[in-house]
Amino acid sequence: MKWLLLFKVAWVALQVNLMRSILTMLGIIIGVAAVIIMLALGAGAQYEVDQQIKSLGGNVFIVFARGRATSGARGAAGSVQTLTEMDAEAIEQQIPQVTVAAPTMWASAQVIYGNLNWAPSIQGVDNRIFSAQNWQLNQGREFSAAELSSSGRVAIIGATVQRELFGASDPIGQSIRVDRVPVTVIGVLDAKGQNTQGNDQDDLIFMPLDTVRKRISGRTLASPRAVRSIIVQVADERDMALVEQELESLLRQRLRTTGTDDPFRIRNLSEMVETRARTMQIFNGLLAAVASVSLLVGGIGIMNIMLVSVTERTREIGLRMAVGAEPADIMKQFLIEAMLMCSLGGMLGLSIALLVTKGLEKFAGFTAIIQPEVVLLSIGFSALIGIFFGYYPARKASRLQPIDALRHE
Amino acid sequence: MTQAVIESIAITKSYQMGSQNVQALAGVDVRIQAGEFIAVMGPSGSGKSTFMNMLGCLDSPSSGEIRIQGENVTHLAAAQLARIRNRYIGFVFQQFNLLPRTSALDNVMLPLLYRPDHSDAESFAIACLQQVGLAERMDHHPSQLSGGQQQRVAIARALVNQPAVLLADEPTGALDTETGLEIMQLFQQLHSEGKTIVLVTHEPEIAAFASRQLIFRDGRLQSDKAVQAASATEHLQQYRQQKMQEGLA
Structure with missing residues (x-):
């Protein structure tokens, strides 16, 4: 049929x-x-x-500095700055699978523009942060070499900061005060939205590392080039485990760590999300x-x-x-x-x-x-x-x- | 001797009914030649229906042989038997057995659906409906047709595959006298056109329209004789006249 x-x-x-x-x-x-x-x-x-x-960077490690334990008494995290910009450069140069290692500082401070104020997270960075964390500029420009080397009073602001302080008006070229330091806005970041924990990722301000170190945080640092964390981006996600090992051994060697207690901590951002x-x-x-x-x-x-x-x-x-x-x-x-x-x-x-x-x-x-x-x-x-x-x-x-x-x- | 269309050679059929062994057929030899019109008679339980099912390859004998156009079909598999039925046998049943909710034309085409190599099934089916005088009702469903018309559709369905033999099992059993006579008239017409017909009935008046009568009793062939067939057309005329007179009186 x-x-x-x-x-x-x-x-x-x-x-x-x-x-x-x-x-x-x-x-x-x-x-x-x-x-x-x-x-x-x-x-x-x-x-x-x-x-x-993807927005966090699934191929990203963050290496945090920890307080060194001296005679058994541990200092608070970050109380002693163990990591430096040189460590970041060493990571970038000595581990071939690493594309970018961006050193960062951070502080919190009140930001004032006109009669408005806001308290975003203040991050001291250099231009490597853009590729390490997939940031895009919505407006304006990245930091210039001069600004980076001479603690330039410039800032690139996140979308939330722009909204809260400037509303619809153009922030580029405007002067804001960060912890009483007047700073010129040179760029605005593209919005990333909330992360998995519900935190607003756009509530931040980028400033040159030195600017944050010298003008904002006001802390006594172990080294003039100390940083609080290094964001490490790996070329291929499949190399994550290998790079983690290499990071560990490289940093232990550089920080002359002998015991089991590392003065740094390596975290994988995507782990929690996964x-x-x-x-x-x-x-x-x-x-x-x-x-x-x-x-x-x-x-x-x-x-x-x-x-x-x-x-x-x-x-x-x-x-x-x-x-x-x-x-x-x-x-x-x-x-x-x-x-x-x-x-x-x-x-x-x-x-x-x-x-x-x-x-x-x-x-x-x-x-x-x-x-x-x-x-x-x-x-x-x-x-x-x-x-x-x-x-x-x-x-x-x-x-x-x-x-x-x-x-x- | 010319080759028989269908012949049965010493067929027997026995089956278990509860603990009893029933002998439905006890050795039957019949040769049916092309162009014959045969009435198979006998009381119920005489084995006439069993015999008919054997001829139609619906059932297989316990022993003996059935040959269709010289070919032994006794021990074929179910699929092969289906093919034999499809090509050589046309069935007409007492209860018509038309598919409900299906047009007369589609009912008539049914046997050809199981013949994938057949082209032009539709024009064949229409021709068969014309032959039984129902061409203008080919789009009607069985429920829209009278009993006699339904039986005509069933006959057209039996004709559509141009079978070697037409097997009719009590075709007038569910019809009134007049319609029954009309159906017999149709069978006689088909016979005169050269069809081979085997008809099972327990009514002698119906059997009288055939030209050869087989009478079964207790699973055996009691008699097998050629008779002078009565004319269904004449009987129909007589019956109608009688009815008209009764109506007038």
Whole structure:
């Protein structure tokens, strides 16, 4: 029998018991919709995490200076500056996998412009920070060599600082006071938004390292070139473990550390984000697993109805056999019917999933991504369920004896 | 001797019914030649229906052989038997067995759907509906047709694959006398056009329209004789006149 005709026959059979077909399909519809929605939300969450890691730099280490323990009494973190700009240069030059090592200082200070004030985080940096942390300039320029070498009174401000102090007016060239030091704004950073912990990443001001060291923090430093942290960017994320080891041994050597207690700490920024992502993935996987149980239940519903259908149509089967249908023809007919029901259910489920995810994105602020392969997979999978659960009823139909089937009341 | 269209050679059929062994057929030899119109008669339980199912390859004998155009089909697999039925046999049933919610035309085309090499199934089906006088109703569903019309559609379905033999099992059993006579008239017409017809009935009046009568009793062939066939057309005329007179009286 020709395939097109088989589909036509199956379609007619579904229409004959329209209500029953729809109710049977409902199991598949709900199952497919649930699986797709869960996978879409999972993919959306993954996407957001990936974006955050990208903005943080998934290939970035931060090396913090720690207080040295002297005679067993540890100073507060940063009380003694152990890391210096020279360490940053050594890292950059001696570890080939490192693209950039940006030394940073930080302090907090009140920033005043006109009658407005704000308290962002003040970071002493050089131009390497831009590539190390993926910062882009929205307006203005980077620091000049002269400004960097002579504690220039210039600042590049984050988007939040711009908004709070300047509102809509142009900040470039304006003078602000940072901890009573007048400073000229030379640039504004592109906004990065919140990080995974909900902290505003744009609430900061970049100034040259020396400016922060000498004019703002006002601390006694162990070395005139001391820094509080070094941001290390690795060319390839796959080299992270290797670079961590190399950093450790290089810094221990440079800081003449002999004991087990390092005067620095190496942290991987993306670790925390990834932990969160993993938790989320497990959660979503669990939900998708629960959803696929409903697909299974839907499949059993299909089998049930197909068995009823075979019994109801025993005489039809007998007649078809009498006029020349081979067992394989009968088998195909019922398999296609089950498959059609499941594929239709799958497509309806997909449409519902599309609507629901659009709604969730619009009204609940979720990010949902329906990947094309998920769509193909779910339609294909529901057709497979049709074949799997339709097989037994179809085989039962094909094994009927024509004579018994014709006599069936 | 010319080759038989269908012949049964010493076929027996026995089956278990509970603990009892029932002998439905106990050695039947029948040769059916092309162009014959045969009535198979006998009381219920005589084995006539079992015999018919054997001829139609719906059932296989416990022993003996069924040959269709000289080919032994006794021990073929289910799929091969289906192919034989599709090509050589046309069935007409007492209960018509049309597919509901399917047009007369689609019902008639059904046997050809199982023959993938067949082209032009539709024009064949229309020709068959014309032959039974229902061409103008080919889009009607069975529920929109009278019993006699439904049986005509069923006959057209039996003709569409140009079978070697038409097997009719009590084709008038579910119809009133007049419609039954009309159907018999159609069978006689088909016979005159050269079709081979085997008809099972328990009514002697219906069997009288055939030209050879087989009478079964207790699983055996009791008699096999050629008879002078009565004319269904004449009977129909007589019946209608009688009814008209009754109506007038």
